[in-house]
Amino acid sequence: MASSFMMLDSLFLLNKYRWQSSLYRTLADGYHSRWYSSYQKPGTSIGKISPWKNVDVNFKKGVEEIKTQCGLLKKEIVDFLKDINQNQLEDYMLNQTKVLWEFRNEQDLNKWVLSSDAEIGGKSEIYIKLHKNKQSAILYGNLNTTVPRDGVTKYSGYCAMVSKPEVIAFHRTKLYDWSNFNSLYLRVRGDGRPWMINISPNKYDSTRMKDVYNYFIFPRGGPYWEEIQVPFSKFFFSSQGRIQDGQYEIWPDRISTLGFTIADKVDGPFQLEIDFIGLLSDQAHTESFAYELYEKNLKK
Amino acid sequence: MKCLRALLVAGELSARRGSFLKKDLLQFQRSSSLQNSRLLPVRSIQLSTVLGTSNFTVKNREKHDKESTNQSLMKTEDLFEATSIHEKTKATFQEAVDIFCKRDIHRKGHVDFIYAALRKMPEYGVEKDVNVYNKILDVFPKKVFIPQNIYQKMLKYYPRQQDCGVHVLEQMEHYGVMPNKETRSLLLEIFGDRSNPVRKYQRIMYWFPKFKHISPYQVPTPLPEDPIGLAKLSLQRIAADLNAKVTVHQIPHLEILDSEKVINHPHIVGIQSPDQQSLLASHNTEKPIFLEGPFRLWLKSKCVYYYVLRAEPSEENMVEVIDPERNFYYPMHLDIDLERDVLDDYEFDTDKVEEGPVFAMCMAGAENKATLAKWIVSLQETNPILHDIVVIFRLTHSTQELQSNEEIEEDNARAQAKFFKQEV
Numbered sequence: 122m123a124s125s126f127m128m129l130d131s132l133f134l135l136n137k138y139r140w141q142s143s144l145y146r147t148l149a150d151g152y153h154s155r156w157y158s159s160y161q162k163p164g165t166s167i168g169k170i171s172p173w174k175n176v177d178v179n180f181k182k183g184v185e186e187i188k189t190q191c192g193l194l195k196k197e198i199v200d201f202l203k204d205i206n207q208n209q210l211e212d213y214m215l216n217q218t219k220v221l222w223e224f225r226n227e228q229d230l231n232k233w234v235l236s237s238d239a240e241i242g243g244k245s246e247i248y249i250k251l252h253k254n255k256q257s258a259i260l261y262g263n264l265n266t267t268v269p270r271d272g273v274t275k276y277s278g279y280c281a282m283v284s285k286p287e288v289i290a291f292h293r294t295k296l297y298d299w300s301n302f303n304s305l306y307l308r309v310r311g312d313g314r315p316w317m318i319n320i321s322p323n324k325y326d327s328t329r330m331k332d333v334y335n336y337f338i339f340p341r342g343g344p345y346w347e348e349i350q351v352p353f354s355k356f357f358f359s360s361q362g363r364i365q366d367g368q369y370e371i372w373p374d375r376i377s378t379l380g381f382t383i384a385d386k387v388d389g390p391f392q393l394e395i396d397f398i399g400l401l402s403d404q405a406h407t408e409s410f411a412y413e414l415y416e417k418n419l420k421k
Numbered sequence: 422m423k424c425l426r427a428l429l430v431a432g433e434l435s436a437r438r439g440s441f442l443k444k445d446l447l448q449f450q451r452s453s454s455l456q457n458s459r460l461l462p463v464r465s466i467q468l469s470t471v472l473g474t475s476n477f478t479v480k481n482r483e484k485h486d487k488e489s490t491n492q493s494l495m496k497t498e499d500l501f502e503a504t505s506i507h508e509k510t511k512a513t514f515q516e517a518v519d520i521f522c523k524r525d526i527h528r529k530g531h532v533d534f535i536y537a538a539l540r541k542m543p544e545y546g547v548e549k550d551v552n553v554y555n556k557i558l559d560v561f562p563k564k565v566f567i568p569q570n571i572y573q574k575m576l577k578y579y580p581r582q583q584d585c586g587v588h589v590l591e592q593m594e595h596y597g598v599m600p601n602k603e604t605r606s607l608l609l610e611i612f613g614d615r616s617n618p619v620r621k622y623q624r625i626m627y628w629f630p631k632f633k634h635i636s637p638y639q640v641p642t643p644l645p646e647d648p649i650g651l652a653k654l655s656l657q658r659i660a661a662d663l664n665a666k667v668t669v670h671q672i673p674h675l676e677i678l679d680s681e682k683v684i685n686h687p688h689i690v691g692i693q694s695p696d697q698q699s700l701l702a703s704h705n706t707e708k709p710i711f712l713e714g715p716f717r718l719w720l721k722s723k724c725v726y727y728y729v730l731r732a733e734p735s736e737e738n739m740v741e742v743i744d745p746e747r748n749f750y751y752p753m754h755l756d757i758d759l760e761r762d763v764l765d766d767y768e769f770d771t772d773k774v775e776e777g778p779v780f781a782m783c784m785a786g787a788e789n790k791a792t793l794a795k796w797i798v799s800l801q802e803t804n805p806i807l808h809d810i811v812v813i814f815r816l817t818h819s820t821q822e823l824q825s826n827e828e829i830e831e832d833n834a835r836a837q838a839k840f841f842k843q844e845v
Contacts, residue, residue: 218769256774276595306769313658313719315636339636342718343659344729344779364628386595387722397771404765412631 160241163273193290213301221297221379222284222398224258227251237262237280242269247280252394257310261392264383280391283319283380296323299373302400304352310394311340311347317382320356323375331361334371340393350401354408370410497521497530497537505545511553514538514545518556528562532585535560539592548596551604558589558607567613577617586611586618590625599629640720648673652690652784655718655725659782665694670799673786687786689796693803701780701804704732709811710780712793727784728793730800730812732777780804790814 223229230249237245247262266278287295305318320334334356338349356371357364379398383391500521505513521534538557542548561582568578577583586608593600600622608619638658645651653667670689677683704710714728743753781800785792793814801807 215766217766220769220771223771252774254775256772308769312717313638337632337635339638341638341658341661343661343727344716344731344782345659345661346774346776347661364624366624387719389719389724390717391719392717396774397769399769399771401767 162242163271190290197290216301217402217404218306218399219302220397220399224251224395224397225255230258232285234283234285235281236283238265238269238277241274241277242271243267243277243279245278245280247282249282257394257396259392259394260381261390263390264385264388266386266388278386278388279382279384281319281380281382284378286377294377296374297376299353299376299400302373302402303354303406304350304401304403305379306399306401307338307349307351308346308396308399309338309340309349310345310396311342312392313340313342314383314387314391314393315339315385316393317384318351318356319378319380319382320353320371320376321378321380322372323377329360333359335359346394346396350403352403352406352408352411354406355411357412366415368410368412368414497534498541500534501537501541509545511545511547511550514541514547514553515556518560522560528560531560531562532581535585535589539589542592548592549598551593551598551601554589554593554598554600555603555607558586558604558611561586561607561611563610566611566616568616574615583612583617586616587621590618590621594625600625642721644720644723648786649688649690651720651723651725652688655720656690656692656727656782656784658720659718659727660692660694662694662696664696665692667692668799668803670783670796685787687792689783689785689792689799691781691783691796691800693781693800697778697780698804700778702806704780704806704810705735706806706809708732708735709813711777711813711815712797713815715788715816725784726788727782728796729779730781730783730797731779734775734777788816790816 222232230251233249235247235249237243237247239245244265244267245263246265247260249258249260251257252259260282262280264278264280266276268274268277289295305320316338318336318338322329322332322334324330324332336351336356338351340349341347353371353373358368358371359365381393383393501514501517504517504520518538521531522528535557538560542553547553566579566582568574590600605619605622608616608622612618641654645654649669649672656667657665668691670691671686673688674686675683676686701710710730710732712728712730715726716729718725718727745753747753783793783796785796793816797807797812
């Protein structure tokens with residue numbers, strides 16, 4: 122009996138994390154929404170679908186898919202080789218600043234994903250739109266801390282914006298290399314509400330799925346734009362939304378996404394105008410990590 | 422069976438050193454079940470030495486037992502309802518907790534009671550009070566949940582109680598309440614060292630002070646009640662200039678006319694920095710300036726609204742270039758690069774958002790044009806150029822993003838402004 126439960130458990134895990142396997146994603150037919158979000162609504166049962174059920178074994182299709190992926194890989198390699206000559210060396214030698222995201226047209230807005238607690242049954246709303254003068258984006262909405270009545274959820278009220286990871290050949294996500302720089306640089310205009318910046322590192326395996334590095338920004342509010350510099354050393358490590366005891370430095374050479382979250386437990390409208398998001402190499406900032414690197418269980 | 426009973430009695434006798442009464446023995450013999458808890462050696466329940474508020478004695482045990490049997494079907498929430506029929510305050514909340522503590526020596530159902538108390542806290546307005554949390558933690562019986570041997574330490578000893586303790590601390594964390602020494606000693610007394618609630622306490626005590634002062638724009642708690650004080654505070658925050666001068670243009674007062682009509686004059690508080698003043702002085706009088714608003718500003722959980730006096734972006738607003746041949750003896754303008762190194766270049770490769778200059782900001786007690794017009798009139802004293810400039814009102818009823826120029830609204834405002842101009 123126990124062993125059968127174990128089997129079921131492992132099947133569920135396989136089902137949950139199979140999407141990470143790039144081979145599987147090449148073979149499987151379309152994606153399931155649950156692969157992106159592991160949130161399961163309280164009261165619903167876990168659908169135990171066999172991982173092989175969705176696989177459409179079609180040789181012709183498989184060959185075509187591999188062909189397109191190889192095409193993407195070729196393009197990737199060519200781009201990489203071109204890039205070495207032009208940008209990377211210059212980046213490394215000279216550039217102390219780099220603009221990552223700007224908001225100048227509608228395509229720039231499509232690089233971001235919005236989400237709110239409406240996913241878990243809450244009532245918050247978040248929208249993004251381009252400013253009239255087409256020079257900045259306005260992130261606005263309404264935060265509502267009403268807890269969904271599902272009997273399990275204790276707290277509610279968050280809105281978030283996350284950058285879309287760019288997918289390259291064989292369904293890998295393109296990683297950003299920010300190792301030449303040591304701080305994040307934002308030009309924003311807020312309304313006095315605090316925001317959290319989330320940097321999500323590369324997901325090497327399923328245990329690191331929910332690992333995020335966080336820090337806070339406090340826009341001043343008012344009619345003036347504000348430049349905010351957030352050093353990478355300030356980012357603290359958290360997993361599944363909890364600060365971890367073991368803190369580690371962020372590795373800026375393998376970053377997958379950047380996100381903004383508002384969850385300050387205050388009901389009401391919020392607004393954040395973003396001009397651009399960039400990187401800065403501040404030579405005056407020498408701190409490598411702002412928190413103590415303690416051992417978890419010290420021997421006496 | 423009888424012999425087993427006799428054995429048990431003998432065991433009890435030895436355990437309690439023959440100090441129990443005849444009455445108890447008789448009762449024991451009468452009772453059919455073997456599991457009479459009263460004769461089994463109960464682990465002593467001790468009260469906290471920290472609080473020591475409840476004057477509970479073992480003497481009136483039986484009396485309480487009777488009461489608890491009567492109240493056993495009572496819902497835990499009802500305890501709160503019963504104590505606070507008239508008002509819900511900290512005193513009535515604590516009274517409910519006291520009643521529960523005195524009801525039963527075993528503190529039967531204390532976990533449910535604590536969960537209910539945590540849920541009730543916001544209703545009573547005590548969710549940000551450390552002492553109330555300590556009072557709730559004091560409901561836990563002391564020294565019972567401390568693991569005694571290695572096996573108990575290895576496993577999670579009394580998991581439901583430990584989870585409940587963590588839940589109390591989590592609610593404290595949620596409302597930003599810093600635990601104190603009393604909380605620590607209570608947790609050590611209840612759960613012992615290295616238990617989950619103590620770990621949670623340690624984590625809170627580690628991270629809370631780290632993030633306490635990271636906000637560069639600290640807001641005082643509690644916020645000033647006085648609207649003028651609040652307006653001063655928020656205007657100084659958004660002005661982003663220490664030289665900016667706050668002016669109270671109008672103190673709130675009631676004016677009683679001869680016809681016994683009462684006119685309410687709301688407060689008007691404005692701010693203007695010397696830079697803004699000089700910008701306004703150099704403004705082209707042929708171009709109108711705009712009064713925009715209201716815009717939102719959040720001070721923690723308080724939302725206030727402000728208005729901005731500004732112009733449209735134009736070439737004229739740029740910094741004027743000084744002719745290099747104006748002075749041959751020394752340079753009128755020095756362009757010294759004060760950056761950190763020769764190769765350092767901290768310019769970002771983007772265009773800055775083009776926006777018109779801001780001339781002044783204000784906060785008013787009422788959102789109508791008459792009040793804002795008064796502000797402009799008052800500004801004319803320090804900025805005489807305003808006599809010659811047309812001020813157009815761009816007021817949005819719903820607060821939206823800066824510079825959301827509603828055309829319809831603008832037309833209305835233009836008419837208003839003309840009227841206003843004539844009036845002046």
